[in-house]
Amino acid sequence: MRRMWAICSKELQMYFYSPIAYVAFAFYVLLSSFFFYVSFVTAQPAIVDARYVVSNTTFVYLFIIPLLTMRLVADEFRQGTDELLLTSPAGIGEIVLGKYVAALVVQLALVAISLIYPLIMSAFGTLDQPIMWLSYLSMFLLGAAMMAIGLFASCLTNNQMVAGIAGFVILLVLWLLDWLGDSFGGKLKDWVTQFSLNSHTANLQKGILHGGDIVYYATLTAVFLILGMQVLERKRWR
Amino acid sequence: MLEVKQVSKLYENQRGVHNIDFTMQRGEIVGFLGPNGAGKTTTMRMITGYLNPTRGQIYVDGLSMADHPKKARRKIGYLPETPPLYPEMSVQAYLRFIANLRDIPAREQKLRVGAVIEKLGLQGRERQVIRGLSKGYRQRLGLAQSILHEPDLLILDEPTSGLDPKQIIEIRQLIRELGEKHTVLLSTHILPEINALCNRVLIINQGRVVLDERPEHLSRAMGETFEVSLEVRGPRERVLAELRSVDAVAAVRDLSGDTPAQAIAGGAAAAPPDPAALADAADPAAAAEPAASGDIVRVRVTAADGADIREALFFRLANAQLPILEMRRESASLEDIFLKLTTDEPSAEPQPSADPQPADEETEVDADA
Numbered sequence: 001m002r003r004m005w006a007i008c009s010k011e012l013q014m015y016f017y018s019p020i021a022y023v024a025f026a027f028y029v030l031l032s033s034f035f036f037y038v039s040f041v042t043a044q045p046a047i048v049d050a051r052y053v054v055s056n057t058t059f060v061y062l063f064i065i066p067l068l069t070m071r072l073v074a075d076e077f078r079q080g081t082d083e084l085l086l087t088s089p090a091g092i093g094e095i096v097l098g099k100y101v102a103a104l105v106v107q108l109a110l111v112a113i114s115l116i117y118p119l120i121m122s123a124f125g126t127l128d129q130p131i132m133w134l135s136y137l138s139m140f141l142l143g144a145a146m147m148a149i150g151l152f153a154s155c156l157t158n159n160q161m162v163a164g165i166a167g168f169v170i171l172l173v174l175w176l177l178d179w180l181g182d183s184f185g186g187k188l189k190d191w192v193t194q195f196s197l198n199s200h201t202a203n204l205q206k207g208i209l210h211g212g213d214i215v216y217y218a219t220l221t222a223v224f225l226i227l228g229m230q231v232l233e234r235k236r237w238r
Numbered sequence: 239m240l241e242v243k244q245v246s247k248l249y250e251n252q253r254g255v256h257n258i259d260f261t262m263q264r265g266e267i268v269g270f271l272g273p274n275g276a277g278k279t280t281t282m283r284m285i286t287g288y289l290n291p292t293r294g295q296i297y298v299d300g301l302s303m304a305d306h307p308k309k310a311r312r313k314i315g316y317l318p319e320t321p322p323l324y325p326e327m328s329v330q331a332y333l334r335f336i337a338n339l340r341d342i343p344a345r346e347q348k349l350r351v352g353a354v355i356e357k358l359g360l361q362g363r364e365r366q367v368i369r370g371l372s373k374g375y376r377q378r379l380g381l382a383q384s385i386l387h388e389p390d391l392l393i394l395d396e397p398t399s400g401l402d403p404k405q406i407i408e409i410r411q412l413i414r415e416l417g418e419k420h421t422v423l424l425s426t427h428i429l430p431e432i433n434a435l436c437n438r439v440l441i442i443n444q445g446r447v448v449l450d451e452r453p454e455h456l457s458r459a460m461g462e463t464f465e466v467s468l469e470v471r472g473p474r475e476r477v478l479a480e481l482r483s484v485d486a487v488a489a490v491r492d493l494s495g496d497t498p499a500q501a502i503a504g505g506a507a508a509a510p511p512d513p514a515a516l517a518d519a520a521d522p523a524a525a526a527e528p529a530a531s532g533d534i535v536r537v538r539v540t541a542a543d544g545a546d547i548r549e550a551l552f553f554r555l556a557n558a559q560l561p562i563l564e565m566r567r568e569s570a571s572l573e574d575i576f577l578k579l580t581t582d583e584p585s586a587e588p589q590p591s592a593d594p595q596p597a598d599e600e601t602e603v604d605a606d607a
Contacts, residue, residue, distance in 0.1 A: 002338055002341065003338065003339055003341065005338070006335055006338030006339045007339070009335075010324070010327075010335050013326075013327065013331065014324070014326060017326035017327075018326070079322070079323070079324070079325070080318060080319075080320045080322050081322040081323070081324060083283075083286075083288050083316070083318045083322050084316075084318075084322035084336075084339075084383070085339075086287070086288050087286040087287055087288050087311055087314065087316045088311065088339045088340060089308050089309075089311050089312045089339075089340060089341055090339055091308060236287075236288065236289055236290045237289075237290055238289065
């Protein structure tokens with residue numbers, strides 16, 4: 001537990017040292033604020049609703065989460081510090097989980113930052129509190145699963161850029177499954193869209209807490225974390 | 239302490255290591271020697287658990303690396319070839335992270351971190367960011383990392399590379415101190431380091447252990463003959479004739495007619511262009527060209543059946559009124575043995591140092607390391 005915490009706090013420190021994290025945060029705040037401005041301030045909607053925030057913000061995740069996770073494992077390989085971690089008493093599970101928990105903290109920060117928009121909106125009318133909080137839960141769950149995918153991509157290579165691009169591509173494919181399903185239509189559509197990253201936020205954003213959605217994100221996260229551990233374990237057998 | 243049992247790591251391209259088998263006792267300092275690509279780093283990585291062996295078993299203090307990897311790894315300190323540092327962190331933060339990673343109890347951490355900082359001369363740099371440290375300090379910090387948890391077994395991959403001579407001496411002193419309590423396995427390509435530090439040497443070539451011996455027993459293990467080099471004042475022919483007439487002498491080789499001063503100067507000056515001088519740095523006279531001047535004769539005398547002939551030579555030359563200016567026992571240097579074992583040719587040549595060709599190739603390979 002202490003080892004996992006050591007790795008986690010080290011990763012958090014690294015986020016503060018690395019310029020990429022600041023760029024990603026700045027990009028995130030800028031873009032999501034711009035979307036908020038366009039959809040709320042410029043468009044002057046008749047209602048106050050968290051939906052103006054959530055769908056746009058989660059779209060920005062597609063770009064910044066690969067940026068935030070690409071460093072996690074790839075940089076260890078590049079610096080040769082994987083030799084330190086893999087020869088320490090820490091197991092591979094602890095290493096990957098430690099890194100993932102750090103990513104989760106960052107994800108929490110991302111979600112927390114965008115709480116400023118409901119704050120602004122509440123000045124213009126009453127927000128439906130349960131819907132707002134469930135929307136934010138959906139943002140967090142979606143981001144958490146995306147972080148796990150980014151972490152997995154980072155395990156694949158010793159080059160940050162490659163890790164970032166690989167993470168982006170995996171996320172994009174999962175994101176676009178919705179559209180892919182639309183083009184099939186019928187039974188196949190129902191089947192394919194179940195795997196879409198985005199579609200499982202719909203219920204939560206309507207204020208429906210559906211167990212299936214949460215299980216989906218939890219499973220997705222677990223699958224990619226386990227895949228990441230397997231990739232690292234395989235390194236020992238090279 | 240450490241048992242490596244028939245360990246192999248096979249790669250598709252036939253490289254890797256084959257059936258490495260050795261054990262180490264507590265308190266031993268073992269030098270691991272070999273040309274580039276011989277498998278030193280691979281072997282060390284298998285011992286530390288970074289790589290799993292394809293075949294074979296590794297036991298650390300009786301714990302199998304395969305069955306109890308976490309427990310076994312706790313007993314090992316490892317300094318890889320490049321010190322595993324995070325350039326963004328400060329020295330203090332880095333060591334704190336290592337302490338947590340290595341399960342050092344919180345109340346001991348401050349003490350231990352302070353102790354290694356002092357031991358490795360890192361005082362005053364605790365708050366410095368690692369990126370700004372020089373190569374020597376990075377190496378020290380790497381070493382600090384490996385001893386922070388007071389491991390029983392210390393694996394050091396080229397611990398003195400990139401250090402200045404003063405730091406090398408300090409690090410060697412440190413390793414010697416560590417060797418009193420811990421078991422140390424270190425790889426190096428600096429041969430004198432083995433003589434200076436280790437009480438056992440393992441030479442590995444093309445993935446196989448070719449020699450496992452104490453450094454001082456090396457020449458005997460290699461079946462070396464007893465050789466003496468002499469510097470005698472007197473007419474050449476008389477000296478040679480006197481020496482050849484000694485019963486126990488098998489061969490006398492005239493090295494040069496140079497005065498010692500010239501010989502040393504010649505040896506040093508000839509070193510860069512002359513490839514033989516690299517291998518022969520210990521024996522400058524051999525590299526110098528013979529010049530037929532002066533009445534100082536330098537010879538190398540080989541004894542028959544390895545007997546000590548120094549006294550016999552002394553009395554013979556003293557009786558003949560030929561003063562001996564210098565007499566030195568020549569033992570095969572570690573360089574010679576290393577070259578002999580790691581060149582592919584069978585060691586038909588009795589004195590590898592006399593033959594510049596294979597010596598040249600291997601020395602350059604070694605110098606690249």
